[in-house]
Amino acid sequence: MIEILAVLGIPLAGGLLLAVVGERDGAAMVNIVTSLATLVAASVLTVHVVADGPLLVLDRLFFVDSFNVFLVALTAFVGFTTSLFSRPYMRIERERGHLNAARLRLYHSMYQLFNFTMLLALLTNNMGILWVALEAATLTTVLLVSLYRTPASLEAAWKYFILCGVGIAQALFGTILLFFAAEKLLGGGGGALLWTELDAVKGELEPTVLSLAFVFLLVGYGTKVGLVPLHNWLPDAHAEGPTPVSAVLSGLLLNVALYAVVRCKVLVEGAIPTAFAKNLMMGFGLVSVIVAAFLLSRQKDIKRLFAYSSIEHMGIITFAFGMGGPIANFAGLLHMTVHSLTKSAIFFTVGHATQKTGTQVMDDIRGLVTISPLLGWGLALGTLAILGMPPFGVFTSEFLVLTTAMREQPWATPFLLGALALAFAAVFSKVQPMVFGETTAKRLPLRPSMLPVFTHLALVLMLGLWIPPFLAEWYRQAARLIG
Amino acid sequence: MSVPPVYAQLINLFAAILLLLAFAMLAQRRVLSLIDLFAAQGLALAASTAIVAFGTGQHHLYWSAGLTLALKVLLLPWILHRLIRKLDVRWDFERLINVPTTMLIGIVLVVFAFNLAVPISQLASTVTRSTLGIAMACVMLSFLMMITRRKAIPQVIGFLSMENSLFFAATSATYGMPMVVELGVALDVLVAVLILGVFFFQIREQFDSLDLKHLENLKEGE
Numbered sequence: 001m002i003e004i005l006a007v008l009g010i011p012l013a014g015g016l017l018l019a020v021v022g023e024r025d026g027a028a029m030v031n032i033v034t035s036l037a038t039l040v041a042a043s044v045l046t047v048h049v050v051a052d053g054p055l056l057v058l059d060r061l062f063f064v065d066s067f068n069v070f071l072v073a074l075t076a077f078v079g080f081t082t083s084l085f086s087r088p089y090m091r092i093e094r095e096r097g098h099l100n101a102a103r104l105r106l107y108h109s110m111y112q113l114f115n116f117t118m119l120l121a122l123l124t125n126n127m128g129i130l131w132v133a134l135e136a137a138t139l140t141t142v143l144l145v146s147l148y149r150t151p152a153s154l155e156a157a158w159k160y161f162i163l164c165g166v167g168i169a170q171a172l173f174g175t176i177l178l179f180f181a182a183e184k185l186l187g188g189g190g191g192a193l194l195w196t197e198l199d200a201v202k203g204e205l206e207p208t209v210l211s212l213a214f215v216f217l218l219v220g221y222g223t224k225v226g227l228v229p230l231h232n233w234l235p236d237a238h239a240e241g242p243t244p245v246s247a248v249l250s251g252l253l254l255n256v257a258l259y260a261v262v263r264c265k266v267l268v269e270g271a272i273p274t275a276f277a278k279n280l281m282m283g284f285g286l287v288s289v290i291v292a293a294f295l296l297s298r299q300k301d302i303k304r305l306f307a308y309s310s311i312e313h314m315g316i317i318t319f320a321f322g323m324g325g326p327i328a329n330f331a332g333l334l335h336m337t338v339h340s341l342t343k344s345a346i347f348f349t350v351g352h353a354t355q356k357t358g359t360q361v362m363d364d365i366r367g368l369v370t371i372s373p374l375l376g377w378g379l380a381l382g383t384l385a386i387l388g389m390p391p392f393g394v395f396t397s398e399f400l401v402l403t404t405a406m407r408e409q410p411w412a413t414p415f416l417l418g419a420l421a422l423a424f425a426a427v428f429s430k431v432q433p434m435v436f437g438e439t440t441a442k443r444l445p446l447r448p449s450m451l452p453v454f455t456h457l458a459l460v461l462m463l464g465l466w467i468p469p470f471l472a473e474w475y476r477q478a479a480r481l482i483g
Numbered sequence: 484m485s486v487p488p489v490y491a492q493l494i495n496l497f498a499a500i501l502l503l504l505a506f507a508m509l510a511q512r513r514v515l516s517l518i519d520l521f522a523a524q525g526l527a528l529a530a531s532t533a534i535v536a537f538g539t540g541q542h543h544l545y546w547s548a549g550l551t552l553a554l555k556v557l558l559l560p561w562i563l564h565r566l567i568r569k570l571d572v573r574w575d576f577e578r579l580i581n582v583p584t585t586m587l588i589g590i591v592l593v594v595f596a597f598n599l600a601v602p603i604s605q606l607a608s609t610v611t612r613s614t615l616g617i618a619m620a621c622v623m624l625s626f627l628m629m630i631t632r633r634k635a636i637p638q639v640i641g642f643l644s645m646e647n648s649l650f651f652a653a654t655s656a657t658y659g660m661p662m663v664v665e666l667g668v669a670l671d672v673l674v675a676v677l678i679l680g681v682f683f684f685q686i687r688e689q690f691d692s693l694d695l696k697h698l699e700n701l702k703e704g705e
Contacts, residue, residue, distance in 0.1 A: 130666025135671045139678055146685060154686055155698040158635075161682070165642055165675070166629065172649050172668070173622065180607070181655045193661055206600055234700045 001057040003048055004064065006041035007072065007119055009035060011079075015112030021335060023101035023108070028087040031108045031336075034078075035083040038115065042076035044157055045069065050470065056125065059277070062192050063125035066477040067333075072122050074337055078251045078344050079115045079333060081452035085113070085348045086244035089447045093242065103147055107242070118256045121283055123180040127193045130260055131168070131175050134174065136439045138164045139252060139447050140157055145241040152201035156236035163233040165225055171220025171260075177213035181206045195263060210271040217264045218280060224257035226311045228288040237467035239360065243351030244288045246303055249312045251344035258314065262321050263351030267323075281322030286412055288315025293419035295427035301360045302350055305430060306343065309386060312423055313339045317445050319416070320401045321482065323408055329479035334467070338393035338460050339386070345384040345456035349375055352448040357441070362430055367439025376451045385460050393463030490538030494655075497531035499649060500615040503591070505624040508644060509589055512576040514636055518563045521640050524647050525555030532654050542656050547650075547665050553600055555647060555667050567636065567682050569688060577634050585631055594622035603658050614655040631661055635686060635693040641680055646672055689692035 001411040014034030018027060048070050049055055054065040090107065093099045099107075117140055121133035138161065142148040146157035175193070182192040185201045192198075198205070219230065226234040261281070267276045268457070292312035313335065320332035352375050357365045369376030385392035398420065405413045467475075491529065495650040504524045511517045536544030543642070567573050600616035625645035632638045646668075653660050660668075683693060690697040 126661075126664065128660055129667055132664065132667030135668075136674070139671065139674050142678055143681065144683065149685055149689060151689055151697065152701060154682075154689055155701055157682065158698050159701070160696070161675075162638065162642070166645070169642075169645050169649060171623075172646075173652065176649065176653045176656060176660065177603070179653075183657050193664060206606060209606060212603070240701075263680070267603070271671070299694070348602065358588055408703055 001055075001062075003045035003056070004057060004062050004123055005040055005344075007038060007076070008116060010041055011112045011119065011444065014107050015071070015116060016114060018030060019105065020333070023105040026048045027108050027331075028083075028090060032080070032083045032087060033071060033078040033322055034112055035115070038119075039076040039080045042072050042119075049208060050474065056196060059437065060191075060196065061129075061197055062473065063194075064123060065481060066120045066474050067262075067481050068259065069363040070293060070333070070337070070471075070474055070478065072119060072253060073123065073258070074340055075115070075118055078340055078362065079248065081455060082244050082247050082251075082344060082348075083111070084173070085351070085449060088215050089244060089351050089355070090242070097189055098148060099118045099242075107147060110140045110144050111244070111248075111334070114144075115227045117350050118252055121256050122259060122313065125194050125196055127175055127178060127195060127198070127263075129262070133170075133171055133219070134257060134260060135165075135168050137256070138168065138224070141237075141241075141245060141249065141466035142251070144245045145237045147242050147245070148240070150240070152236075154238035156233075158236040160233045163230070167220050167223025167476070169220070169229060170216045171224075174216030174218075174264070176215065177209055177442060178264075181209040181271075187412050189367055195267075196269050199270070202267050205271040206265070209270040211276055214264060214268040214277050214280070215391045218261060218284065219359055221260045222256050222284060222318075225254055225314050225318065226288075227284045227314065228291040228311065231292075232290070233294075235304045235307040236309060238305040238310070239301050243303070243347055243354070247344040247347035250307065250347060251340040252371050254310060254314050255340055258317060258321075261270065261318070262482055265321065268452045269483060270371070278322050278324055282319050282412065283322075283411065285315045285319030285322055286415055289314075289319065289419045290415055293422040293426070296423050299426075299430070302354065302362050302365065302434070303360055305362065305427065306386075308345055309423065309427060310339075310343055312419070312482050313386075316398065316401060316416075319412070320397075320404075321403060324483060326476065326479045327400055328404045328408075330475050331404065333395045333478055334393065334435070334463065335397035335401070335473045338397060341456040341460050342385045342392070343383060345453045345460075346379065346386060347454045348456075349378040349382055349450075350449075352449055352450075353379060355449075362434060365434045366437035367441065368435050370439050371441050372448060374450045378457070378465065379417075379431065379455055380435045382453070383427060387427055388420065391461060391464045392457075393460045396401035396464050397466075489550060491532055493534050494531055494538070494614060497527050497534070498617040498651075498655070499541070500527045501531075501621055501648075503615050505628075505644065505648070506586065506589060506622045508640070509624055509628050509631070510579070510582050510586055512579055513572055513578075514634075516653060517640050518560050518567070520529065520565075521644060521647075522556050522560040525551055525643060526557075528647055528651055529570055529652070534661070535654060535658065539658065544654070544659050544660055546662060547654070547659050549667055550665065551650070554673065555643075558673070559643065562676055562680065563636070564641070570683060572636065572693060575634070575636075577632065577637060579631065585627065585702045589627060592622040592623040592627060597622050603656065618648055618652035618655050621651065624648075633695050635683060635695060638695070639676070643672065643676070650687075690705055 117137040187193040224232040532548035596619035597616040629641035
């Protein structure tokens with residue numbers, strides 16, 4: 001129990017502290033230390049849960065099982081590496097006059113609070129609190145997206161707020177319907193929104209209400225996942241916000257929103273005998289993959305390119321969870337992990353690359369290998385990894401999704417394969433000249449901080465070659481749980 | 484449980500008032516009056532919640548009625564009033580295109596919402612179940628309002644009114660959500676308004692107006 005309080009308390013306290021002390025020399029360091037402490041607490045929690053099984057503590061308010069504990073660990077880990085990356089990145093932004101002390105104070109404080117809201121969303125057992133935390137996650141990042149105060153960033157932030165706000169209002173209605181269905185069985189007290197309680201009685205919940213609730217929940221949380229056609233905010237928010245924010249939005253927030261969808265799906269699956277929830281998720285997932293693949297080739301801005309790639313990958317994961325079954329769920333969980341690690345690594349390199357070249361327009365970024373070999377190779381490897389090249393982990397999970405699809409949903413396989421090929425062609429043809437093209441730019445003296453990038457890529461590579469037994473066991477348990 | 488018919492009548496009355504207010508907001512052009520309408524909506528909501536609480540003996544609903552009163556009738560309108568005074572858009576009004584058409588679409592939405600609510604209301608055991616359709620209609624009308632508005636503050640009021648309607652849906656279908664959730668939602672709404680306040684100033688500083696037509700340059704696929 002103490003671990004859960006630490007996991008939540010550390011980022012909350014850190015965020016408040018950073019807001020109070022303001023931007024001093026050590027603020028970025030405090031940010032890193034806070035994230036590191038969160039990671040340590042999350043690791044202790046993970047070890048605890050792995051050893052002793054699921055935890056249900058504090059008047060059933062928090063619930064940790066093998067499904068969310070791995071997301072907690074992942075969130076804390078990427079939160080920490082992003083804070084490592086953001087220190088040099090933000091220092092350069094400040095030196096160049098893009099940001100001032102007041103905005104950096106906002107940034108650091110909101111960064112920690114954002115981590116807090118995501119961890120709260122993951123750990124809570126209450127579907128209502130899950131909603132509150134996800135809405136709070138939007139609120140903490142709105143002002144980060146508009147941090148540069150350019151017209152485009154203001155527009156992106158406004159869109160982000162309004163679209164996600166409306167979307168998540170649908171999810172609130174879905175939650176109300178869920179409560180409505182559960183209240184008959186569990187009584188009107190606090191118990192009727194607790195996931196563990198709902199899970200215990202899911203077979204008796206009213207199917208009509210649950211189907212309707214799931215539509216609203218999927219549309220609502222799906223907006224935050226960036227599922228097509230609810231994805232409009234995502235590329236803008238990723239492209240216009242500062243790069244560390246793009247990295248955590250893509251790497252973490254989308255996962256957490258998808259986690260909410262999957263939790264709801266487990267309940268709905270138990271309540272309705274038909275494959276309604278499955279089909280809905282597969283449909284949304286497939287449409288997202290296809291539409292994103294087509295839009296990828298039309299991108300000119302590098303951050304938008306990888307934002308669309310996130311939509312594509314979220315589509316794949318949603319499709320995998322929609323299919324269900326032990327293998328597809330395993331693949332979905334693995335894909336969540338590797339996508340999150342790879343995509344944040346790519347955003348780190350993209351951040352450095354745009355800082356060095358001073359532009360996000362892909363046509364103007366050329367020859368990164370000449371300007372800075374580490375950076376060039378980082379981007380090249382990251383891109384290959386995200387495109388699903390073996391031996392990286394993304395290949396493993398995509399392979400599992402595809403083979404399961406061939407067996408269980410053969411009709412979907414050609415669409416998936418076609419979209420993946422299209423995405424490959426689009427992204428590769430754009431990244432290749434950026435990395436290896438001719439450039440007139442001089443080698444820059446600044447060494448980029450590439451440690452987080454290569455750590456992430458090494459992990460993704462490892463997951464492609466060898467999944468540690470404890471992790472595999474963990475995924476299997478979680479996959480069973482999701483059903 | 485048996486509830487005296489007079490309470491059911493009163494609840495229906497307030498539900499009707501909420502629906503009327505939603506239509507009034509749809510057509511209201513003045514920012515100042517829009518805020519007053521929003522406050523009135525909050526008041527009707529608080530009153531109906533209190534009546535449900537009194538009629539059914541669900542005491543925790545008194546708390547949510549009080550919360551609604553404090554937040555949506557007093558605090559949020561006060562913040563919005565302050566905001567429009569500081570932004571100097573007190574007397575602003577918006578040229579709405581084709582109010583009659585919007586109204587007609589609104590009526591269609593209401594019919595749709597009523598039909599959507601029928602299967603759920605039949606399952607509900609609450610006295611207020613007949614008002615669920617009205618709650619859903621209000622949600623859709625607020626949504627319509629957000630779509631038709633081109634200025635920032637009315638759009639936000641549409642957002643807040645949607646939250647009001649959802650709250651009403653929760654009371655009418657289930658006698659209210661657990662308190663901790665209601666508090667969380669209220670906190671989120673409050674923080675949202677505060678953040679938007681900051682955000683309005685940023686937009687104004689950048690574009691010299693709060694017209695959202697300046698915020699339509701980012702396009703898909705480019």
